[in-house]
Amino acid sequence: MEPSGSTISSSSNHPLNSTGGVCQWEQGRGAEVVEEIKRFSQEGRAVTLDPSLFALALCSQQSELKTRQVAFKTLKEVCRDPAHLFSFIQQKKELREAIALISKYVTKGWKEVQLAYSDKEKSEEVGTVLSYLEMVEKVKHSCDEAEIIHLIDKHKLEREQLLTDHLKSKQVWRALLKDMLLQSVLKILGKMTSNKVLEPGSSDTQALCDRFQSQTALTKAKIHPFHILLSSKNYKRDQGYQVKTKWEPDSSILKAMDSAFYKSFMNVEPVAKRFVVAVDVSTSPSSVVPGTSISTAVAAAAIAMVFARTEADTHVLAYSEGVPVPCSISADMTLAQATFELVKIPGGSTDCTLPISWATESGKAADVFIILTNNPVWTFTASPVPSLKKHRQQSGANSKLVMCGLTSIGHAIADTEDRGLVSICGLDLGAFSVIRNLAQDLI
Template structure:
């Protein structure tokens, strides 16, 4: 399947005729932008600090005067939602903005408002520049950055900016007041000038300048909105706060900590709460008795969670539902606090939402083999989640990322096709996968495809055991399959726990290991299948 913006790869033949990919600097750059490493391993539990030594290809491309190409790839990853973590993408943009070549710097600053769409990302960008200043021996606050920041604020819709600066006020030691002051921003219109004065001078100065004056409709709207935000900040009247939340769609970040002790206020916040946030908050809301069995709030939450329209609008992935459901079912938060009793109606709604959200997964249009190592170890839990490795494996086979798919289970030297029917529940699929096994040969699914004449684009091997093979290595088996089928086959080794199940280091671009499993893993598999990393 042709996709726009796919990376250029060289496909060469080795002496035996088996195909392999050279990993170009462009491909390494794309891997870095996707998950922060140029290597072939994505670790869900890895330290998220961005290190210069992980960006060798990025630096090489900049030295080769390919900075404009790098910036275009950064923009593409952001706009297409390819990045699993935004940190590496923003770091790369900051690095480009510090580069000695003026064309690269100009391209980076021009892309700032497209890549850093919200204040949190903007603050991250400035902090990365500050950290790079020492290594690159250069300044930060030049004319180009001041102009880019001014454009960031001036090009915003005034009401959206008013909401943004009151919800995300500071991060990484930076605030809007810092950025507006250091950039010497000159507001392009009256409504932005009002917001700038509010951020830098405070509400009292705004009242003096704008209250009881003749103002444009846009300025009046922004003034009224900020007046509400200030009113909430100083209100101790629970009923008043609830009314303001409902009338002006205020969010949790705009309230005081004291307000969040009120169940009435939480009930008001629920009505407009983003679905992603609601799924994460279910345990806390149940603990606080905001959600009680049979209550109107619980009925509202159940209806919202199951709503096809809401799921589609929020682009909720099935694995997000599974993670939230298992965490809620567990009945306790991090380190056992707080604790709650999961509501059965909410669990039922989440089960329904899991299947409904399959519509949000667009098939890649490739031929996949998803092979699951069925062993007793699948009763363990994926690190960092409450999801059993068996349920994770079942979800991987069920999520319709793969339009043309063969699902296999393998154990004790045999490999068997596994039928995942459209009407099968996650529990049924999970129960089927939990079998007793001994030593696992991870090359069996590849050998099965070769012997059965299947031309496979992507093999996904799901295991919870250290790699073990009877005959050849996974790399050699994959090369033989490429030779026999003529397909440019790729292999993803999904080690559901961090137990020595990554493929040995290789320069073959068609090979990738995933240690642990999370929502980002689905994005990485999609990106690899489409030659984007």
């Protein structure tokens, strides 16, 4: 449906204008678009409300949550009578026609979709979806390997869209790997090596290694370095966790993943906060983080590297008892070197208050303390909570504390309602999201 009668300006700075083919709500200015719609409708500057209702319906279906919320909040101020509301609802229905088509396909099947849309006038979007679904149906009923590979190449199909029998073919897997998301590739490296889809010295293996070492590919995939590290260690251990699949790790793939680990630090967006990352060295560094094949020492070093490389104001400490030891983990340091910096410190009993006291006494205000420990039960001689409160008072910072038990299965810091305290048991990619959201006051 084409809007008509609009008197909206086409100025290059106008929030409804498109710059370089990108609408302004895609540039985070959706709320401005809604405000402009509201202003035009209230000032009576449009001949009819239909274009405004169309634009408002469009805003109410954008991916950005803030834009959708503002659009629905503004609805009651734009709609002057029931007819306007019904018009808005109709606009939304027409905009969601493609979604309705997909829902019918999922619930009723392809034949019902064909019957429902055979005589109906189709928008360009609906036509595109129909063509795509027709191709999916074609793949589902094809036993011709060459045809399946052609459709994979032409339509960039993913393995979830193929039948189990299709995935018995090495050539089909090789076709899928060409454009498979790197996140998906990391999950099946072992299987593809075991099945000889990826063989040493093959062109497919070389192409995959090139992708792992491509800064452009890594940036596009937005893979976190810790994700690559976990996948690399899992691949190196030569067998899966829940299946009996075994493989001989390919040295060229391991080398490419090692390169990808360091290059992917560019994907970590800084939060511009002051961090203190403290590693407990009181117990054995050879223990393993549950659910992974990575040692706690390497995990702690990787975490320290993430913050040291991406946050301008980060202090890394090693501690057990006595005085915490600052560790100079630089941007050009390898993971092995960073790990050595941590484990060379003599161990002792655990005192997790030391990193906080060190920051307070040194006059180094911290927004977030991240304390990593191997202690599975966290039987500390003193709670870190009083030390944190003292640091807040003296520094004036609204300091947060993350206690991460790398080998723990469920123990809290203390019985407190302080929203600035978080306990994490074990470690995965989700932990980084929690720390990031805590630092930005989102949780």
